[in-house]
Amino acid sequence: MGSPGLLGQPAFRAAETKVPVPPEEAPACNVVAVGRSVVMAAGCPRTAAAIAALGLDVIEVDLSEFTKADGGPTCLSLLA
Secondary structure, eight states, X not given: OBOHHHHTSGGGTTOSOOOBOOGGGGGGGSOXXXXXXXXXXXXXXXXXXXXXXXXXXEEEEXXXXXXXXXXXXXXXXXXX
């Protein structure tokens, strides 16, 4: 997931699957994937649909207060 400009960068050329995120759904660039599930901010229906179309389970969480401060699921995660 990322903005179309970011996904066009050389570092992402080899990525098999890319999900372009529309500018109005910028919080959807920040997700946490665990197994076949993706945790993302609620309110990004186009990106959620694109992720679900890949066969992944989408878990949308109200993170509106965190996104105001440019936070998202990765900021709230502690992965060991």
